[in-house]
Amino acid sequence: MTRLPPVEPGDTAADELEQAVAEARAHRSRVDAVEGQLHVPNHIPSSERFAHVFFSLLxxxxxxxxxxxxDLYIPGKWAPGVHLHGVPMWVMCGAMISAVASMLSVVVDHYDTRANEISYRRVAIGTQLLGWLLFFGAFALDGWVYQLATR
Structure with a gap:
């Protein structure tokens, strides 16, 4: 590994940034110079990326x-579980797709080297919130449909 000479006081900010980028690349880091700032993109371990993709596919x-x-069966921990049919099943599938989008946003963020991690975080939080709303909505809708059917 080669060390670069220290930045002299008369050097410009561009020279300092160039040296910082060169040093980071010497350490095999992924770096970008974004609007005059040194940016190191997120690094998600390969085991976590694999788990997110694997569980998304499942x-x-x-x-x-x-x-x-x-017929979508939702297993219960202390109860026998719930079978969803019709509209409640479609709503629960929407919740599952939201969970998939949330998990895959983490994987996509790893490969995107631009300085937009906050955007991916917002997508993950938004899809998680939507997923939970759809999850509980499916059960509420199933209970409502069951009540109408038993009248």
């Missing part, structure tokens, strides 16, 4: 299976 396959058979 969740998509489970939602697809439920849609194909018009």
């Amino acid at each position: 969740l998509l396959m489970y939602a697809s299976h439920g849609l194909i058979h018009d």
